[in-house]
Amino acid sequence: MTHPIFEARDITKSYGVVHALKGVSIGIGAGEIHAIIGENGAGKSTLMSIFCGKIRPSSGTLHRDGEQVAFARPLDAQRAGISIAPQEINLVPDLTVAENIMLGAHETTGPAIDWRKTRRKALRHLLEIDESIDPASKVHRLSKAQQQLVQIARAAATLARILILDEPTAALTSRETEKLFSYVRRFRAEGGSVFYISHRLGEILELADRITVLRDGAHVGELDPKTTTKDEMVRQMAGRVVGRGNPAPHVGLEAREVVLKVDGLTRHGEFDDVSFELHRGEILGVSGLIGAGRTEVAKCIFGLTQADGGTVELFGERLDARRSPLDCIAKGLVYLPEERKQEGIFPLLSIAENMTMPSLDRFGGLLRMRTADMLREVDGFVERLRIKLGSPADPITSLSGGNQQKVIIGRWLMRNARVLIMDEPTRGIDVAAKFEIQNELRRFTDREGLSIVFISSELEEVLDVSDRIVVMHEGKVKGIPAAAAATQESLLQLAMS
Template sequence: MAIFEAVDVAKSFGVIRALKGVSVGIRAGEVHAIIGENGAGKSTLMSIFCGKAPPTTGELRRNGKPVQFHRPLDAQQAGISIAPQEINLVPDLTAAENIMLGAHRRGPLGIDWKATRTLASEHLLKIDHSIDPATRVSALSKAQQQLVQIARAAATSADILILDEPTATLTSRETEKLFAYIRAFRAAGGSIFYISHRLDEILELSDRISVLRDGAFVCELDPRTTTKEEMVQAMAGRAIGKGNPAPHVHLENREVVLSVRGLTRHGEFEDVSFDLHRGEILGVSGLVGAGRTEVAKCIFGLTRADVGSVDLFGERLDNRSPLASIAKGLVYLPEERKQEGIFPLLSISENMAMPSLGRYGGLLRLRNGDMMKEVDGFVSRLRIKLGSTGDPITSLSGGNQQKVIIGRWLMKNARVLIMDEPTRGIDVAAKFEIQQELRRFTDRENLSIIFISSELEEVLDVSDRILVMHEGRVKGMPTAAEATQESLLQLAMS
């Protein structure tokens, strides 16, 4: 019997039907995976489950009885809590204060801080013992913040947890600890809705798999008998290609567009050197904390190097800044798209066209028709799922927001892209489409790309060569043809 279920739930946002009569439920002591492409309705359904949004039609049932959630607190009181994909913590509070936010233990004179911190530590230790509960969240890594967020969901004493892409920022060690926690939670009778684009995780953890497509329930799969290929086809409604999209050869004969020599920023990375050739996709691999993002930000000009040089198209960039880099055709796409990548109050078209507005200046106003024609072209090429380009960008799924950001800089005619975890939170089909589109741009437009990713399979699929980092140093640079996941992991841990 289902302890919680949605019955014929639909949700509309204006004319857009995000959910179309979905019925799914969860049993006690079960991990129920919900999978689907970006825009399939997963996040909308989870928002309804945790009280962030009411259904337009249909109903929710808890232990067979209809319930209504008007706010997240209503869902928490019904024993349902969510750890969302995007980090949603208070940075100036400690890990313990974030975990117990709104659930502080009270004493005779107010908050009993000792009891509150003790309870927070107990919840955190069940997931990861390496995080100091007294540390401010702003001082924690993204992976640690994600674990704190999961501990906060568990601290509500919920018996149903919703985990949305929980391992997106985690190392393999942290992922193993989280899996151990999930199994213990399930063994104790708890239930988990698990959303992830990492299909291996779904097959390893789940008891049932429900597939959504275009806002509708498609089918239920048995993880004991299904395959990743069947899962992908059910999500997409079509067969999806796979494999390396024709890596380039003889790159050494091509022009060097970006040359980095001896780049050092003490405490972050040391003596980083490499060349990026015209039309090349250079993958950057390494465990979380290897220094990949720090190097990217330094090349772009967000931080200053202590030693070393960066040459772009043969010109030394001594006074690097983001504005100067963009003007010369070098662009950095940040890892945290919500905090650093989008303009949340603006529309989809405005977000995409923002850096290119000067190109559409008319005598008295913007040549809006020309601009929208180009925006529509990139929407089509990148297969962005949307209602209208005039809708706010926050109406899109995370993966489609990322596609808008990619389109923004392709529209700006960027010549070198540094992409930091560009497909995090994007489904398998969309990843393949983006990989193919990036390859087409490197072939036809002579675009060159530095592609940073924690997923070894993705790095192998998309790259020509792979720069492997460990503890701030370059450990090797094999070609994709000669590398394997095992060899990359060995370099990354050496």
């Protein structure tokens, strides 16, 4: 980078005694993809929020084309050609895709909105990202992956020359990710610049021209994607060597007890004739492209929706076709939802309250709760799961995404769950925390006989953690290969066959 078109100099952001950013200086050139990596809490999102005008720095300056600028609001950043597609979905659910893309930027004829021109312009930006999404569809009818793509199209529709993409592929599978990469490369070829944030280190190495590492709010180094490795990236992010699990697959699973048997499960319009078995102590991965029906099958097994055909057996007992989630929990089967923040945690409650919510009946006394007993058991799971926290009384929102996920896992282990269905359990979690969770899950399956259905869009993760992998496509099971004999390419080929 010879002449940065946008530059931050000595940016600091403090919240009381907490320093989210500590003198960070960083810039980007025209036609550059600049990746920002770091663990959760490293300051990446805070820095990007300053760049797009959501928050103001405590000190330091921003410069656009060599001139100092100050953004009091997102509109100021947009006028400077900077736009963000944030990690969290931020769309209006009851408006159409086209209306969301052009929100606040409608085409007008005189004083009136020209809806024909507006929709035509929205469609043009949408087609740049994905051609399969209906621009007339209401956003709440879209999958999370499609909503993420719409959000990126909305950022592009501002005609920004600097795009900030914060975990843009977290909800995407490989096919949708490749479409996004194609767009980003075209944008770069036309002179656009991209700040790119992701926990998926492989795509950073594939896409980025330069990598900046943040740790504990400070700029700790730059890496060249042509010469660095994933291990070096993780070491720089964590400030230490982080051990990857890569466990050997379990031996002799076929001889073990079948704890969950799904036979011919069908729900019209979502999935058809789904069958598989889960053995005691097994991690059974579930892979597939967007729309494969993975989450829909999980919710049906757990009783959130009802099947039109097929059966589910748990520990040899056929479950009632009209079962509820409460029935499944009572029998030791639990579903951990994909949307951790919306459906997994109680954000206004403490860490201890979040972990013990389903088990409060065990701590009831004659006149009041046996708080000491409850906290003693919480402390035990905090130690077993290696949860990093200040105090169990702290709010759950004070924890990183990885530690929040560990609290949710501890919640159900405390409830004596024996089968966990985990839907995207490491989405939005940094690499070090992801490895820790994978290692802990393997430890619980090895030592305590826990059985896990592990749904993930990340093929590398499915291969790393699973014993066998159920590959789905358009609601059907296409095969169940052993993870040790599979590759990312073979899984994709099977999913698309």
